Amino acid sequence: MADYPIEELAHRAGMSVRNVRTYVSRGLLPPARMAGRAARYTDEHLDRLDLVNGLRRRGFTLGAIEVLVRQDPDRAAEDALRLYRGMLAPWRPEEPVEIDEDALAGWMGLPPEALDALRGDPGDAGPGTAGPGVTTARLREAGLVEPAGPGRIRILRPDMVRAGGDAVRLGIPLEAVLTLREHLDEHTGHIAELFVELFAEQVWAGYVRDGLPAEGVPRIQTVVEGLQPVATTALLSSFRARMQSTMDAFIERISGEISESAAADAARLLGPRGTERRLDDR
Amino acid sequence: MADYPIEELAHRAGMSVRNVRTYVSRGLLPPARMAGRAARYTDEHLDRLDLVNGLRRRGFTLGAIEVLVRQDPDRAAEDALRLYRGMLAPWRPEEPVEIDEDALAGWMGLPPEALDALRGDPGDAGPGTAGPGVTTARLREAGLVEPAGPGRIRILRPDMVRAGGDAVRLGIPLEAVLTLREHLDEHTGHIAELFVELFAEQVWAGYVRDGLPAEGVPRIQTVVEGLQPVATTALLSSFRARMQSTMDAFIERISGEISESAAADAARLLGPRGTERRLDDR
Numbered sequence: 001m002a003d004y005p006i007e008e009l010a011h012r013a014g015m016s017v018r019n020v021r022t023y024v025s026r027g028l029l030p031p032a033r034m035a036g037r038a039a040r041y042t043d044e045h046l047d048r049l050d051l052v053n054g055l056r057r058r059g060f061t062l063g064a065i066e067v068l069v070r071q072d073p074d075r076a077a078e079d080a081l082r083l084y085r086g087m088l089a090p091w092r093p094e095e096p097v098e099i100d101e102d103a104l105a106g107w108m109g110l111p112p113e114a115l116d117a118l119r120g121d122p123g124d125a126g127p128g129t130a131g132p133g134v135t136t137a138r139l140r141e142a143g144l145v146e147p148a149g150p151g152r153i154r155i156l157r158p159d160m161v162r163a164g165g166d167a168v169r170l171g172i173p174l175e176a177v178l179t180l181r182e183h184l185d186e187h188t189g190h191i192a193e194l195f196v197e198l199f200a201e202q203v204w205a206g207y208v209r210d211g212l213p214a215e216g217v218p219r220i221q222t223v224v225e226g227l228q229p230v231a232t233t234a235l236l237s238s239f240r241a242r243m244q245s246t247m248d249a250f251i252e253r254i255s256g257e258i259s260e261s262a263a264a265d266a267a268r269l270l271g272p273r274g275t276e277r278r279l280d281d282r
Numbered sequence: 283m284a285d286y287p288i289e290e291l292a293h294r295a296g297m298s299v300r301n302v303r304t305y306v307s308r309g310l311l312p313p314a315r316m317a318g319r320a321a322r323y324t325d326e327h328l329d330r331l332d333l334v335n336g337l338r339r340r341g342f343t344l345g346a347i348e349v350l351v352r353q354d355p356d357r358a359a360e361d362a363l364r365l366y367r368g369m370l371a372p373w374r375p376e377e378p379v380e381i382d383e384d385a386l387a388g389w390m391g392l393p394p395e396a397l398d399a400l401r402g403d404p405g406d407a408g409p410g411t412a413g414p415g416v417t418t419a420r421l422r423e424a425g426l427v428e429p430a431g432p433g434r435i436r437i438l439r440p441d442m443v444r445a446g447g448d449a450v451r452l453g454i455p456l457e458a459v460l461t462l463r464e465h466l467d468e469h470t471g472h473i474a475e476l477f478v479e480l481f482a483e484q485v486w487a488g489y490v491r492d493g494l495p496a497e498g499v500p501r502i503q504t505v506v507e508g509l510q511p512v513a514t515t516a517l518l519s520s521f522r523a524r525m526q527s528t529m530d531a532f533i534e535r536i537s538g539e540i541s542e543s544a545a546a547d548a549a550r551l552l553g554p555r556g557t558e559r560r561l562d563d564r
Binding site for chain 1: 470474519
């Protein structure tokens with residue numbers, strides 16, 4: 001395996017040499033091979049740096065990472081680190097997509113003018129300032145896109161933006177779609193808390209009580225991976241059942257409205273007798 | 283096409299002759315073929331009876347069904363009736379499954395004793411009355427199963443019960459799974475209302491304003507069918523994004539807990555200097 005000096009390692013990891021030295025001094029990297037007085041590093045060290053940096057981006061403190069790495073000097077520590085990274089993997093959203101701002105409507109499967117639908121919306125800057133810029137601003141506010149250089153945008157949640165395009169194509173105004181999306185995120189946020197609490201109370205708490213043993217890691221990993229399809233199935237099943245009962249209630253309501261308007265028509269056309277006949281099963 | 287007398291039609295539809303005559307007198311069936319003085323019916327009449335009965339089960343009043351059928355004497359009325367039935371089709375839950383009560387654990391992929399997990403649960407009848415009966419009672423209370431004759435049960439929401447079995451297999455207690463399911467149904471109920479309201483306000487209201495024109499039916503049908511995949515995609519995308527941020531927050535929390543417990547250990551083992559070193563990046 002090719003090995004290289006610390007400067008090369010830092011360069012490959014996109015870090016400063018100084019930060020790499022800090023990690024080394026805290027024992028976060030496996031020992032280097034010594035060539036005389038010079039330490040030599042390999043891709044194994046690079047992997048570890050990526051892992052540690054990934055955990056830091058996820059909110060892990062260096063102190064916590066140290067604890068995990070030192071828990072057991074070999075394989076088990078690596079497993080523990082991968083575990084925490086693995087806890088997020090099943091939920092990683094679709095990769096963002098970068099496109100020209102002008103291409104957004106086309107990317108959503110819409111004619112260019114469809115995204116001018118926000119023109120003159122009372123909450124916005126009003127007529128005269130419409131066009132793709134206003135729509136982009138609204139989508140940015142909704143956390144769905146962000147700027148990516150001159151005339152370019154990054155679509156942060158491609159599947160959601162695509163579903164929004166589908167809804168607009170069905171004739172639902174963009175503003176109504178965006179409002180629904182906000183409420184949707186609120187409710188799914190509560191649902192996510194239910195599942196994470198379940199995991200925290202029923203699985204994680206026991207692992208903490210046992211002192212975070214390395215041999216408990218495979219079980220945690222199994223639960224985390226297994227919980228993802230279970231949560232998805234349960235969510236969809238629950239949603240389908242509730243959609244059905246909500247649609248039932250809606251149809252019952254419109255059924256009432258149809259009979260009433262028919263009864264009113266009949267009363268107008270036929271006089272009292274007609275009304276009576278029309279109403280006999282209501 | 284074979285035709286048959288009204289008694290045969292009623293028998294095939296599982297209805298009384300009297301009720302069929304009521305439908306005929308209200309003009310809910312297409313005209314019969316007359317063979318002398320006897321009316322003869324065909325499978326076309328049977329289809330119509332199924333449709334009308336289906337709508338009644340869905341909460342439609344006979345009055346509303348009359349309006350729909352009379353709106354236009356031929357094809358369009360049939361289309362309108364199918365429309366309302368179609369509004370529910372995409373959300374129809376999985377077909378119920380009937381099994382022996384004793385076979386439930388096996389059907390859920392669990393060992394027989396797994397469903398005794400509710401034994402002695404404080405909310406239940408307490409120890410001594412445990413066993414499959416108590417569990418079945420709890421599942422029935424949750425609306426997941428219903429009795430289907432001696433020793434038999436009907437699983438009303440098979441996908442949900444299967445997901446519950448998966449969760450128990452991951453080591454999560456049945457009672458915790460059932461509690462989560464209740465909260466889940468509550469939140470998905472709110473989400474279902476969002477989508478049905480969107481449909482009611484943005485699509486249905488316009489159709490009512492136009493006087494429920496028969497030529498508007500194909501558009502409503504398209505929207506209803508198209509909304510199902512859009513709603514499912516949006517729900518999953520939203521849930522995935524919120525699961526990720528909730529897991530991020532959870533990991534940040536446990537990271538803090540790990541460092542704290544490590545700091546406490548270090549303090550105990552190494553004295554004040556150790557504590558200081560361990561805490562320097564918190």
